[in-house]
Amino acid sequence: MKVTVGPAQYVRKSGLLSEIGLYIEKFGKKAVLIGGNISREIVETKLREGMANMGITLEQSLWYGGEASRTNVNDLVEKLNRVDYDVIIAAGGGKALDTVKAVAHHVNKPLAAIPTIAATCAATTPIWITYSDEGEFTDISRDSKVPDIVLVDADVILQSPVRYLIAGIGDTLAKWFETKTSVKKAAPNARNQTAIAIAGQLYETMLNIGKQSVVSMEEKRMTSELEDMIDAVILISGSVSGYGGDDCRTAGAHAIYSGLTIFPEVHETYHGEIVAFGILAMLCMEGEEEKEIEDLISYYQEVNLPYTLQQMNVTKLSEAQWKELGEVSVTIEDMANMPFDVTPDMVVAAVKQADSIGKKMLVK
Missing domain, CATH: 1.20.1090.10 (Dehydroquinate synthase-like - alpha domain)
Structure with a gap:
């Protein structure tokens, strides 16, 4: 029997992004952010500041591609092969988080998830829902990593639609x-x-x-x-x-x-x-x-x-x-x-x- 219950740690707090370095530093000093375009705009500035306070640098900020598809996962894995980093940070909704969970599985790196909306349980599950590049469902895939930590800034969720x-x-x-x-x-x-x-x-x-x-x-x-x-x-x-x-x-x-x-x-x-x-x-x-x-x-x-x-x-x-x-x-x-x-x-x-x-x- 093998059961993956969920992330090792879940934190929800207003203003969490300002102190995010406290949670990321245990995974290393170099991070990569992957997520939706809007989500990255929302979190990136505070994320950089919060990590800089703990001596952590953000090496890359990448768009996840717009669909949770094999194509986008493979493209991101290829891009990350050219980057020196310790931990992946995922930001966004279900499709963005699922995509990055698959990427983290394939590159075998620690993963921190920052859901920017409360629309799915993607941040806390070990599977990812796979779509075609056009957005049609294809399958439920298990080559996915459950996030090591889920960080929910309640203020970010509150300001979402x-x-x-x-x-x-x-x-x-x-x-x-x-x-x-x-x-x-x-x-x-x-x-x-x-x-x-x-x-x-x-x-x-x-x-x-x-x-x-x-x-x-x-x-x-x-x-x-x-x-x-x-x-x-x-x-x-x-x-x-x-x-x-x-x-x-x-x-x-x-x-x-x-x-x-x-x-x-x-x-x-x-x-x-x-x-x-x-x-x-x-x-x-x-x-x-x-x-x-x-x-x-x-x-x-x-x-x-x-x-x-x-x-x-x-x-x-x-x-x-x-x-x-x-x-x-x-x-x-x-x-x-x-x-x-x-x-x-x-x-x-x-x-x-x-x-x-x-x-x-x-x-x-």
Whole structure:
């Protein structure tokens, strides 16, 4: 048995970047920053100053490439082969962090992650979600390094667009629904039962603090609810997968997300927003009562998550597109975690049913 639970250390603090050298110095005196363009603009000046106070230099600042693709990972590995450095610092959202996790694995260097948005648990998981250069999902890859330390500057998260937090809520909600589904295929043990317990408590917490955490982000006001939501999205959700391992993985909701990414119009919708709709479709596939789905949509309305295809810019699909959606979704690794065999027709029927229920809720 081998389990990677998460990073060795997680730190969340307002103004953390100003003292970041205290956390980086144990990895060496020469660092490389890799991340998104906007994220690097946000953190780089304070990062340089904070590290300089401890005698640490930033040797390079590199863009991750815009997609978590093999092409970008290989390009970055090649660039780093020409640099003298001790530690990699990753900054950005899920795709940037995932890309750098793969790079760190291949160059075998320490990795510090600075998530600049609270939209996924990418900072605390050992896998990376791989896309094509055009942004279509390809697979779940395991040639990835879990960060040695995750550094969350709460002020940076607070100043990010509220929509990223909303997407993070959608992605984190899936931990409960997918964990309790995927674990049905496994024999109960201490690890997967602990993962279920964490996922259940996480879900209850999110129901309680969701609306207030979004309001806090909109008002740019740090509250205990927002602090808890940041930790829920970035840290706690990752620990569910860590403890549960392959017994408690993503399932139908993420498979349907991946299927929907074949449509270019959905690429302007964030990962967690699409996953949130995927949860609704997965519940339909499992034959859950419509009342349960409506109750979940009511929560979506509170936190402004999408619950119809139209809200994700998918206005009309041809029969051929519906067929492709079903066929692609069932090939996704996540779908194999469902406790029953799923056919393309089942996917199409579930997506249509979820969309129909959502449309009825639009007027409520």
